[in-house]
Amino acid sequence: MELVTPGIGLIFWQTVTFIIVLFLLSKFAWKPIMNALHDREASIEKALSAAEKAKLEMQGLKAENEKLLAEARMERDKILKEASDAGNALIESAKQKANEEGGRMITQAREAIENEKRAAITEVKNMAAVLSVDIAERILRKELSNPQAQQELAKDYIKEVTLN
Amino acid sequence: MKKLFILLFSFLTISAYAEAPVEGGEFKPGDMITHHIADDYIWHFADGVTLYLPVILVDNGQFNVFSSSNFYDENHxxxxxxxxxxxxxxxxxxxxxxxxxxxxxxxLDFSITKNVASLFVSVALLFFVFFTIAGAYKKNPGKAPKGIQSFFEPIIIFIRDEIAKANIGPKYERYMPYLLTVFFFIWFNNLLGLMPGGANLTGNIAVTLVLATLTLLITVFSGNKSYWAHIFATPGVPKWLAPIMIPVELIGILTKPFSLMVRLFANITAGHIIILSLFSLIFIFQSVAVGPLSVAFATFMNFLELFVALLQAYIFTLLSAMYFGGAVEEHDHVGDMGHGDGAHH
Incomplete structure (x- = not known):
């Protein structure tokens, strides 16, 4: 019975002391501790959400970069294609031009050759004529002592030449 | 520092209770145990080391203060x-x-007894520890805890998250100071009670009575409309049952803190009695052979008591939080048959 009979003295001291402890600890210990914990948790929360946001932003940037890269790649391909088309066209036109030029030059050369040939033939003919005349003259000088026969023969030759 | 504490705990605790009042006659374990767990006007640490505490009496409104050494002659x-x-x-x-x-x-006896003196020591310890920790938080705001701060921080967070938030709900914050104070008060005093020469403060019914009464008062004063509605007009119960229901509910208000009071008192006192009984065996059998066995069991019990010290502090705080939670909870009356305590989690 002794054990379960609360003494007035201890009840008094326990009540007074506990209430003082409760008050002082609340004011000078629990309040700053709880506030500090709360602040720290809030700052951690903030840091985490900021990191999450940064991650999302990074992802956005990455996607943007990817898009830009893809666009750049497409642009490059387009430019390359255009350039190669242009090059091909240039080559094609150059070839054509060269072919035309070549054809023209061949034609010209042919014409020139023809002309030269004709001139050469003419010259050969003339040379042959002169030579024949020379030869004939030498033969005739010996054969024709008479000037009249000479003249008549010359006339015949000339006629023949002009007819030709 | 740590080693010193372990040393203090490990062998002084055991030797503390070994002091046996075999004064001349027969050894009476019952008397020895009662003497150890009861309050006293002197604080007897060891033979020859006794602190005589002040006696304060109020006799017919007249204060009477003197030292308790006056009650003892030279032969003690x-x-x-x-x-x-x-x-x-x-x-x-x-x-x-x-x-x-x-x-x-x-x-009326308002003496500074052994329990009151021990109470003051525990308060000094509480102030020292928690003002130091609060200072550490102010000194390093936003930083990771260090030293003693990092030992107590998880406990404080546990009380906040697992006890207060889980059982009280969104209004938990205003109950935090009481829950934290009561938890650390009980835990520290339970541990001090296990120290050599320590007083059995939390195993004293007066102390647990005051703590339980505070829980009761806080519960009653924070009771909202639905809390009182559950007591005076329990939802789902026919009106004609009210003459039975209202007294039952009113008794229910009192039985909750009563169980708190008895639970803490009985657990702590029982632990002390068991350890003291184990040591008494040595003196009962008067045999050296019993010594090691008795010490082994008592050591085991001591470790168990260290755990009980924490457990009882936790249970007292948890149940207090549940009662507060029941008082501030906003009930949705439909389907709730008005089970007050513990039915919501």
Whole structure:
């Protein structure tokens, strides 16, 4: 019975002391501790959400970069294609031009050759004529002592030449 | 520092209770145990090391303060002093023959007993520890905890998240100071009670009575409309049952803190009794052979008591939080048959 009979003295001291402890600890210990914990948790929360946001932003940037890269790649391909088309066209036109030029030059050369040939033939003919005349003259000088026969023969030759 | 604590705990605790009052006659374990777990006017640490505490009496409105050493003669025997006598651990008015007289009306005893002195020591310790921790938080705001701060921080967070938030709900914050104070008060005093020469403060019914009463008062004063509605008009119960229901509910208000009071008192006192009984075996059998066995069991019990010290602090705090939670909860009356305590989680 002794054990379960609360003494007035201890009840008094326990009540007074506990209430003082409760008050002082609340004011000078629990309040700053709880506030500090709360602040720290809030700052951690903030840091985490900021990191999450940064991650999302990074992802956005990455996607943007990817898009830009893809666009750049497409642009490059387009430019390359255009350039190669242009090059091909240039080559094609150059070839054509060269072919035309070549054809023209061949034609010209042919014409020139023809002309030269004709001139050469003419010259050969003339040379042959002169030579024949020379030869004939030498033969005739010996054969024709008479000037009249000479003249008549010359006339015949000339006629023949002009007819030709 | 840590090693010192372990040393203190490990062997001084054991030797503490080994002091046996075998004064001349037969050894009475019952008397020895009762003496150890009861309050006293002196603080006896070891033979020859005794602190005489002040006696404060209010006799018919008259203050009477003197040292308790006056009650002891040179042989450490109790003697009457100034018209008072100590008998079975209490101060009474003495009659001419030095025995407690028949008239004990309006004699109030506010002495600084061993328990009160121990209470002051625990308070000093609480202040020292938690002001230091609060200082550490102010000094390093937003930083990771260090030293003693990092030991207590998880406990404080546990009380906040697992006890207060989980059982009280969104209004938990205003109950935090009480829950934290009560938890650390009980835990520290439970541990101090296990220390050599420590007082059995949390195993004293007066202390647990005050703590339980505070929980009761806080519960009653924070009770909202639905809390009182559950008591005076329990939803789902026919009106004609009210004459039975209302008294039952009113008794229910009181039984909750009553269970808190008895639970803490009984657990702590029982632990002390078991350890003391184990040591008494040595003196009962008067055999050296029993010694090691007794010490082994007592050591085991001591470790168990260290755990119980924490567990009881936790249970008291948890149940208090549940009662507060029941008082501030906003009930959705439909389907709730008005089970008050513990039905919501």
């Amino acid at each position: 025997e109790l003697v009457p002093y100034g018209g008072y006598v100590v008998s079975h651990g209490h101060i009474y008015r003495a009659d001419a023959s030095g025995q407690p007289s028949a008239d004990q009306s309006s004699l």
